Amino acid sequence: DAGVIQSPRHEVTEMGQEVTLRCKPISGHNSLFWYRQTMMRGLELLIYFNNNVPIDDSGMPEDRFSAKMPNASFSTLKIQPSEPRDSAVYFCASSFRTGVGFTEAFFGQGTRLTVV
C-alpha cells in the first residue's frame, strides 16, 4: 500500500480564491481525519469521518470550510473563500476504529497552503 496520499503537496493561492485539498486514505481503514498544523496552535483536528460519515466537525473553523467523503477511498477539504489566516499545513490521516479506540493513524505528507 502506498500509504495516505494527499494532493497537492504545496498550494499558493490568492485571498478569496477557492482551495480544494484531496486525500486518498489507506484501503481498509474506516476512519479519516483532517488536521491543520500551525506553530501557534499545533495539530488541530478539523473533522473526522467514520465509515464515510462525518462524525465530528466541531473543529472546522467556520462556514468557509467544508469536507466531503463520497466514498471510502477519497475525501476533500475545501476552503471558500480562502483567507491569509488559513495558511498552514493540512494533514489527512486514516486509521481503523476499534472498540477501545483507534489503531495507528497513518498520515499523509500534508499540503502546505499559503494564502497571499
Add this chain to the structure above:
Amino acid sequence: TQLLEQSPQFLSIQEGENLTVYCNSSSVFSSLQWYRQEPGEGPVLLVTVVTGGEVKKLKRLTFQFGDARKDSSLHITAAQPGDTGLYLCAGPLSNFGNEKLTFGTGTRLTIIP
C-alpha cells in the same frame, strides 16, 4: 482549551543526556499513542499504551502510561541527534459519545551533537 497538555514545549539538550517529556490530561483514556514528527513529514507512530501502569520500551525510548490512565511519559536514554523532532501524544477522547483522535500540544526536541 487543550485537552492534552505536553511539557516541556521545547527542549534542547546535548547528545548523550537523558530526558523525559510528559503528556497530561484531566480525562481518562482507553489508550494513548506517542508519535514523532520530522520536518516536512506527517507524524509517525512510536507506541500505543493501553493498560494503566503499562511500561513499553523501544530501544532507548521508554513509555509509561499512568495508573489512572490520565497521563503518560516518554523517557529517552542517551539522546542522539536522530531523536530530534516533534513528539506528540494522542488519545481517543469522547465527545458526546463519539471518540475522536486528539493530539497534544507537542514537545519540540533538539539534540545537539
